Amino acid sequence: MKVKEKCIVISQDCIAKDIYSLWLKTDKIAAQARPGQFVSVYCNDGGHLLPRPISLCEINQEKGTLRLVYRVVGKGTEMFAALKAGDSVEVLGPLGNGFPMEEAEGKRVFLIGGGIGVPPMLETAKQLKGEPVLVMGYRDELFLTDEMKKAGELVIATEDGSAGTKGNVLDAIRENDLKADMIFACGPKPMLRALKAYGLENNIPCYVSMEERMACGVGACLGCVCQSTEVDDHSQVKNKRVCKDGPVFLSTEVEL
Amino acid sequence: MIDTRVNIAGVELKNPVMTASGTFGSGMEYSEFVDLSRLGGVVTKGVADVPWPGNPTPRVAETTGGMLNAIGLQNPGIDVFCKRDIPFLKQHDTKIMVNVCGHSTEEYLRVVERLASEPVDLLEINISCPNVKEGGIAFGQDPKAVETITREVKKVAAQPVVMKLSPNVTDITVMARAAEAGGADAVSLINTLTGMKIDVERQTFALANKTGGMSGPAVKPVAVRMVYQVAQSVNIPIIGMGGIATAEDALEFILAGATAVSVGTANFFNPYATVEIAEGIENYMKRHNIEKLTDLIGAVH
Ligand SMILES: Cc1cc2nc3c(=O)[nH]c(=O)nc-3n(C[C@H](O)[C@H](O)[C@H](O)COP(=O)(O)OP(=O)(O)OC[C@H]3O[C@@H](n4cnc5c(N)ncnc54)[C@H](O)[C@@H]3O)c2cc1C
Numbered sequence: 438m439k440v441k442e443k444c445i446v447i448s449q450d451c452i453a454k455d456i457y458s459l460w461l462k463t464d465k466i467a468a469q470a471r472p473g474q475f476v477s478v479y480c481n482d483g484g485h486l487l488p489r490p491i492s493l494c495e496i497n498q499e500k501g502t503l504r505l506v507y508r509v510v511g512k513g514t515e516m517f518a519a520l521k522a523g524d525s526v527e528v529l530g531p532l533g534n535g536f537p538m539e540e541a542e543g544k545r546v547f548l549i550g551g552g553i554g555v556p557p558m559l560e561t562a563k564q565l566k567g568e569p570v571l572v573m574g575y576r577d578e579l580f581l582t583d584e585m586k587k588a589g590e591l592v593i594a595t596e597d598g599s600a601g602t603k604g605n606v607l608d609a610i611r612e613n614d615l616k617a618d619m620i621f622a623c624g625p626k627p628m629l630r631a632l633k634a635y636g637l638e639n640n641i642p643c644y645v646s647m648e649e650r651m652a653c654g655v656g657a658c659l660g661c662v663c664q665s666t667e668v669d670d671h672s673q674v675k676n677k678r679v680c681k682d683g684p685v686f687l688s689t690e691v692e693l
Numbered sequence: 694m695i696d697t698r699v700n701i702a703g704v705e706l707k708n709p710v711m712t713a714s715g716t717f718g719s720g721m722e723y724s725e726f727v728d729l730s731r732l733g734g735v736v737t738k739g740v741a742d743v744p745w746p747g748n749p750t751p752r753v754a755e756t757t758g759g760m761l762n763a764i765g766l767q768n769p770g771i772d773v774f775c776k777r778d779i780p781f782l783k784q785h786d787t788k789i790m791v792n793v794c795g796h797s798t799e800e801y802l803r804v805v806e807r808l809a810s811e812p813v814d815l816l817e818i819n820i821s822c823p824n825v826k827e828g829g830i831a832f833g834q835d836p837k838a839v840e841t842i843t844r845e846v847k848k849v850a851a852q853p854v855v856m857k858l859s860p861n862v863t864d865i866t867v868m869a870r871a872a873e874a875g876g877a878d879a880v881s882l883i884n885t886l887t888g889m890k891i892d893v894e895r896q897t898f899a900l901a902n903k904t905g906g907m908s909g910p911a912v913k914p915v916a917v918r919m920v921y922q923v924a925q926s927v928n929i930p931i932i933g934m935g936g937i938a939t940a941e942d943a944l945e946f947i948l949a950g951a952t953a954v955s956v957g958t959a960n961f962f963n964p965y966a967t968v969e970i971a972e973g974i975e976n977y978m979k980r981h982n983i984e985k986l987t988d989l990i991g992a993v994h
């Protein structure tokens with residue numbers, strides 16, 4: 438069951454320029470959370486009312502803790518960056534469907550993250566009952582790579598060539614001659630679009646985690662829809678709710 | 694004994710707290726957070742005769758103390774709505790008000806006729822949506838059009854008719870009187886205020902639709918003023934809304950003349966808001982030794 442609760446900040450660190458790692462103690466959310474799901478984080482100032490959706494980077498069900506890794510891009514994330522151990526923050530979750538972990542069992546799976554799409558791939562890699570091949574694309578500065586290495590085979594692409602393959606995640610896949618049975622991906626739309634095409638070419642299923650502006654985060658307001666290729670059962674039009682039907686979709690279900 | 698019951702055109706609500714159309718779906722999603730049977734009523738998302746795809750995204754944007762939306766009345770159409778959403782709501786001990794939208798009088802009437810044989814309690818006719826090109830607000834900004842559509846709807850409606858008014862007019866009391874003249878059983882207000890936000894970094898509109906409807910706490914003073922003015926001008930009940938997030942907010946509307954209230958945007962930042970407001974109103978009544986909620990309606994004038 439989804440809940441909104443006051444979470445206590447356990448720790449917060451800046452792990453790269455403008456990238457923060459926040460560990461939260463939750464009462465109920467962590468215990469039910471799955472890889473690829475997200476939470477809505479709220480600002481407490483009364484002026485910024487809409488939730489900020491942030492993916493789960495790590496989930497510790499025993500301890501009831503969650504790790505969020507986010508980039509400071511605006512007012513909300515700026516406020517979150519100021520949180521210190523012992524502070525509290527309102528969080529709604531767990532939200533969305535998450536990656537289809539059962540379908541990946543026993544398979545070799547590309548876990549592909551681009552930019553701020555990297556964080557959710559960490560917990561996905563840790564829980565995957567198969568063979569994760571992590572392909573992470575960065576602009577320049579790396580983050581979460583130590584943790585990623587522990588979770589599986591890791592290749593890196595950077596736009597400036599400062600680490601790994603110079604180029605994007607597909608360049609890294611080709612340069613390292615990598616193969617897999619399916620794809621789980623999170624990142625900017627152009628990357629997801631390219632991976633959808635790659636999946637079709639290689640005849641492997643590709644699951645993508647989508648992003649859209651949200652208001653309710655639970656499927657009620659229809660603010661966050663993406664276009665679907667077929668008429669959706671809930672909406673009766675070619676629209677799916679990213680917050681409720683997603684954020685993870687089979688790439689062929691959605692227009693990219 | 695505290696009596697929180699209120700009456701809208703013969704329909705008794707157990708308490709004055711309803712949901713605002715479009716913010717609460719048909720209750721399914723928020724029933725994970727609140728017991729719908731604790732609410733006076735659930736007001737559904739606007740429904741049309743056929744499915745509507747709505748507007749392109751981004752459809753929502755944050756503003757200080759509020760938000761803009763341009764959903765464009767995406768809805769699954771009346772057939773699926775009757776098969777799926779009404780049976781869901783019927784499992785709860787709450788009143789059902791169906792919000793109806795259309796591009797033309799005929800489209801409104803088709804939905805209202807279809808609902809005549811359905812177990813719903815009230816109809817809310819949305820003549821005030823700022824986010825669709827035809828219909829919607831076009832009906833809500835001309836008193837003659839308001840009166841005519843109200844009269845047409847009343848002819849075919851089996852349930853009491855609540856006309857939902859737009860605040861995007863020079864004088865909302867003119868529209869309220871037009872609805873009353875057309876035979877409306879009640880009015881609800883306010884719908885969203887048309888607004889705009891520009892993303893200065895990208896130098897574009899924040900919403901794909903360019904304009905959107907503003908809602909949330911920031912609009913509340915405007916909404917309270919309008920409810921008060923309408924309460925002074927008509928003799929039919931008013932359902933008040935616009936920025937209600939707490940019991941105190943709801944009580945402001947009731948004291949200004951609203952018989953019931955709808956909670957919208959607040960659900961987005963507090964999914965428990967509706968029930969907390971219902972409880973808060975009871976606590977207020979205890980604190981002030983008020984036995985009947987109806988004694989508070991329009992008490993400030
Ligand atoms: C399912 C999902 C998972 C996400 N996971 C992460 C993550 O793990 N780490 C991370 O850094 N970011 C993530 N994002 C993006 C993150 O939500 C935005 O960067 C954040 O909301 C920006 O808030 P702000 O107040 O700093 O920016 P502002 O620009 O001030 O925000 C204004 C409004 O726009 C919304 N908004 C702005 N950018 C986005 C965006 N890209 N997507 C959705 N809403 C946005 C905000 O929520 C807010 O309501 C995710 C987005 C989605 C939809």
Ligand SMILES: Cc1cc2nc3c(=O)[nH]c(=O)nc-3n(C[C@H](O)[C@H](O)[C@H](O)COP(=O)(O)O)c2cc1C
Nearest residue numbers: 713714715739762819883884908909935936957958
């Ligand atoms: C996302 C969203 C969708 C809405 N959809 C509808 C709708 O379908 N029909 C309608 O009559 N009003 C709709 N409204 C208006 C609300 O019902 C309400 O009149 C308005 O938001 C003011 O109340 P609030 O400030 O509590 O949200 C919508 C509002 C929002 C924020």
Ligand code: FES
Nearest residue numbers: 652654656659680
């Ligand atoms: S944010 Fe409301 S439906 Fe997705």
